Amino acid sequence: MTLSPEAVRRAGNPTREEFSERLLRGSVKKSYEPIVDIDWDAPLEPDKFFLPPKTVSLYGTPAWDAMTREEQIELSRQELVNTLSAGIWFENILNQALLRDLMHADPTARATHYALTEMGDETRHMVMFGRTIEKVGAKPMRPKRFQRVIINGLPLVFKGPLLWVAALVGEEIFDSLQRQMMDDPQLQPAVQRLMRIHVTEEARHIQFARDGLRKHVGDMAWWQRLWVANLHGVGGYFFRHLFSNPAQYRRVGLPGGASRDLARASAHRHDVQISGFAPLAAFLEEVGLMGPIARRMWRRSHFLPATPSASPAPAAIPAPSDDAGDDAYDGPATLRVGGTDHAVRVRLMGHLDPTDGRYHWRGTVFEALPDDVLRTPRVTLAIGARISDARLTEKTPWGTYSIVGEGAPPFA
Incomplete structure (x- = not known):
């Protein structure tokens, strides 16, 4: 169901400022520092994939069946690198566009x-x-010169509602797919951890973009609405190219063009793409920004079913979660859990957060701890004579633990 501008205004959602304040609180309470939250020293597991097999582009094709497990793992490695490389370029574009937008915003x-x-x-x-x-x-996949020219020009185009739609197209498809794959037991622990961090923080970014679009949609002129509702369909062709980049096949000794064509024709691959786009498609339909040209482009690039089905359920904005120049320390510490001291190694980092004016620090505890340690997450951490209250928040894929604290840290 498409909401009219009047219905959007009457929906009773929080104001933009209230919504942003809640996201800020969530960021303070639940954010990550990848430098200390991923165990970069842990070795890779030789028999595990870098993407779940079912999400690799050639899965379900004769070419995949003809590959050895080692070749399949290597293809998953190169497809991960291809995706991460594109993620770097997209987030670069998004940051540039946001900075330009902030030049005209209330500081x-x-x-x-x-x-x-x-x-x-x-x-x-x-x-x-x-x-x-x-x-x-592996080596990153670098854009060609003409692609870099386009990339540098896009931040000049992404303004207002188009910025929020572009942000959702760039973030939500990846987010949806990562949610489906991050707990796969065949996945490398480092990749699982990366996806967990990315999904947690991107959830707030998606909420922010959706809210921004909702707040603007009722005030858009008809021509602007027509433009935004149809231009985003180009994203389907971009992702089709990205997910079947010939370079990733050539790196594993496969013919680039033929493998690309095989992946693009794969019915299984189409299903993966459709499931990844479904939440965003539902949201765009709900706010009236899925134009006929965009719908055709998403369908032709196999992110929408070839045969129109029943309208997807409206995609509500998830409520923002309130759970949601720094020096690093890597060395010994004493962790006290329930009155028992444990000699551990920790890697910690912190920063002064301007949102609440407090120093927040976090990191990883590397030693094995009792299985029930998360039942009493309140702990103290001592480094030398400095002792700080802290909280264990989760167990990582490597069996280590994430630890967070506020106020004076135990490291100088």
Whole structure:
């Protein structure tokens, strides 16, 4: 069902400032520092995939069946690198566009503050993607010269509602696919951790973009609405090219063009793409921004079913979660859990958050701890004579633990 502009105004959603304030609080309470939240020193597991097999582009084709497991794993490695490389370039574009938009924004507004927070997240994501490419032992996929010219020009075009639609197209398809694959037991632990971090923080970015679009859609002129509702269909062709980039096949010794054509014709691949686009497609339909030209382009690139089906259920904006120059320390510490001391190694980093004016630090505890340790997450961490209260938040794929704290850190 498409909401009219009047219905959007009467929906009773939080104001842009209220929504942004809640996202800011969520960012303070649940954010990551990939430098300390991923165990970059842990070795790769030789028999595990870098993407779940069912999401690799050639899965379900004769070419996939003819490959050895080692060749399949190598293809998953190159497809991961291809995706992460594109992620770096997209987040670069998004940050440039947000910065240009902020030149005309109120610097005291909470929406401005959250946009700056999002740019900080995206910067850390680019570092995380680059470190992961290095970690898996591959070279990044670099855009060609003409593609770099286009990339540098896009931030000049992404303004207003088009910026939010572009952000959703660039973020939500990846987010949807990552949610489906990040708990796959066949996946490398480092990739699982990357996806967990990315999904957690991108959820807030998606909420921010959806809310921005909702707040603008009722005030758009008819020609602007027509333009935005149809232009985003180009994203289907971009993702089709990305997911079947011939370079990733050539790197594993397969013919680039023939493999690309095989992947694009794969019915299984079409199903994967449709499932990844479904949440965004439902949202665009709901707010009246799925134009006929865009719908045709998404369908021709196999992100929508070839035969129109029943209208998808409206995609509500998830409620923002309130759970949602720094020095690093890597060395010994004493962790006290329930009155028992444990000698551990930790890697920690922190920063002063301007949102609440407090110092927030976090990191990883590397030693094995009792199985029930998360039942009493409140702990103290001592490094030398400095002792700080902290909280264990989760167990990572490597069996290590994430730890967070506020106030004076235990490291100098």
